[in-house]
Amino acid sequence: MDDFDRAHYxxxxxxxxxxxxxxxxxxxAALRTKGVAGLAGGLQNTITRTIKGRDSISKGIKxxxxxxxxxxxxxxxxxxxxxxxxxxxxxxxxxxxxxEMMTERxxxxxxxxxxxxxxxxxxxxx
Numbered sequence: 001m002d003d004f005d006r007a008h009y010x011x012x013x014x015x016x017x018x019x020x021x022x023x024x025x026x027x028x029a030a031l032r033t034k035g036v037a038g039l040a041g042g043l044q045n046t047i048t049r050t051i052k053g054r055d056s057i058s059k060g061i062k063x064x065x066x067x068x069x070x071x072x073x074x075x076x077x078x079x080x081x082x083x084x085x086x087x088x089x090x091x092x093x094x095x096x097x098x099x100e101m102m103t104e105r106x107x108x109x110x111x112x113x114x115x116x117x118x119x120x121x122x123x124x125x126x
Contacts (some may be wrong), residue, residue, distance in 0.1 A: 006030065006082060017103060022065075022072070022099060023061040026063075026095050028098065029094040029095045033087065033090050034087070035083075036087065037090075037118040038077045039060025039062075039075060040059075040075045041075070042076050055110070059115065060074065060076065067106060068108055069107055070105055070106065070107050070112075072095065072099075072107070073111045074095065074110060074113065076112065076114060076115065077115055078116075078118065079117070079118055079119075079120055080117050084114055091110075092112060
């Protein structure tokens with residue numbers, strides 16, 4: 001898929017912003033959120049890895065752009081013991097703030113999909 005296939009145009013200003021830009025901003029915000037262990041790739045990322053032999057830059061993020069704004073699906077792994085509802089609220093707030101600050105676009109929805117729970121590795125003993 002060409003980069004141009006993933007680009008969308010703003011009706012008012014005519015600026016194009018690639019879905020990858022939104023994905024990178026969302027990934028940065030998600031990984032800084034307390035309780036998020038990482039991002040989980042879905043079927044799309046598995047296909048990309050199989051065809052291209054590498055992970056997609058937007059692993060764990062699905063972007064949909066509409067005339068009214070951006071809709072994101074974020075697929076995360078969380079640390080064991082994290083209060084998932086509180087983490088999800090923080091994650092939504094962080095991603096929305098980051099995207100709106102970096103792109104000046106309206107974020108309509110951020111859907112959080114918890115794909116698994118990860119046990120923290122035991123601290124190494126000295």
